[in-house]
Amino acid sequence: MQIPRKSKLKVHRELLNNQGILIRHFAGAVCYKTDNFLEKNNDALHASLESAISGSRNQLIQAFFADSSTGQRKPGAGRLNFISLGSKFRTQLSTLLEKLYSTVSYTCQNALRLVDWASGTSFIRCIKPNSHMVAREFEGSSCLSQLQCSGMTDVLSVMEQGFPSRTHFAELYNLYKGKMSAKLARLEPRVFCKLLFKALGLSDADFKFGTTRVFFRPGKFAEFDQLLQSDPAHLAALVQQVQRWLIRYRWKLAIYGALEVIMLKNKILWKRAMYVRIQKHMRGYLVRKRQSHQVKAMMHTQSMLKQLSYMAKAYQQMKSHVGKTGLAEVDTVGRKIQAFRLEMIQDRYAGHKHVATVRAKCEALQQEIIRSQEQLRKATELDRNAQQQARIAAQQAQMQREKLEAEEKAARQASQERHMREEIEKRRREEQDQFKMRQQQMMNAMPPRPDDELAHSRTAYQ
Incomplete structure (x- = not known):
């Protein structure tokens, strides 16, 4: 009774451990009081009422209470060993039904069973009418919830429909x-x-x-x-x-x-085909699992060959002697990888190699690839430096040529200008000489005048 004391109902909290029991149903907790339990459930007949019923003129009622009228009790029966009215009625009804079952037809037996089932003597569904512990008060929602939780509504619906x-x-x-x-x-x-x-x-x-x-x-x-x-x-x-x-x-x-035989035959054939397919996939899986290191090694070497092809193209583009040397080294490493791949293919049919051996060879080849890449890097750097120096030398030579050409052009141009000036000066002198000669000829052809002679003498003196 520890749990009822935590209940919201005051009636539950005030009960002692020896005054009630708690039963937690699916629809909620129900507290049952144990006070006066035997007195409330005692349906034994009073002695006077039992004697009055036994004195009835109806033979059926007399037969029901014949044992009670004799007053005989089983030896050793205690004070509380009594037969209630309900239990006595159920016992007598069961005895009567057994006798009827043995004497009537099957249809009548079904009818009797239906009556027995409809009487409700073997099945009782209890619900809690309200939460206030008062008589003759029903809470509709609570009762409906309990009936739904117990499945009674579903049973009635199924029985009806x-x-x-x-x-x-x-x-x-x-x-x-x-x-x-x-x-x-x-x-x-x-x-x-x-x-x-x-x-x-x-x-x-x-x-x-x-x-x-x-x-x-x-x-x-x-x-x-x-x-x-x-x-x-x-x-x-x-x-x-x-x-x-x-x-x-x-x-x-x-x-x-x-049809079932035909379907069974087809199913057997289908299963056989599926078994073959499963075996095929399983065998393939086991082979791949057993040779997974070889497959990985083949894939790794394939990537190595691809790297070597890129390195070979890089060496071929070099114009110095370093490219030829590196190309020969790449060719040597490629032949080693091809030999290892051929060995792996032959080992696929000859037997199973140890994983550590294959891994060691792959690592050795990978180290050679790394060394080749390092050599390629150095060769590329040397080739780049050589090309850069050659380009610088070519630029310097070009600049020197351009300078010489410019100087030659300037000298040629100066010589041409000097020659032109000399020619111009020569023509000017020739023209002056010709002009003087014509002027002299004209003066010689004219008679001299005094003023002219004086001027001529002055000019000659000057």
């Missing part, structure tokens, strides 16, 4: 096999019931077959029983229908069996 009537195959078989021929009576109970329903023309929606029982829609079991209780002529026609349906049923079974 589904198949409330049900019975075992063996019971139907034992009830109606006497009305059928010996050939039909030898069938299995399940097949017998199926043939019977099909022959009577019942729809598949009116009944459903379970594992051990058959379920009927409401009212369909009564129709089925009424058809079987008809006149002998109709029953003989019904037997003929059952036999014809049995023939069709067996023929369909034969067809379905042949």
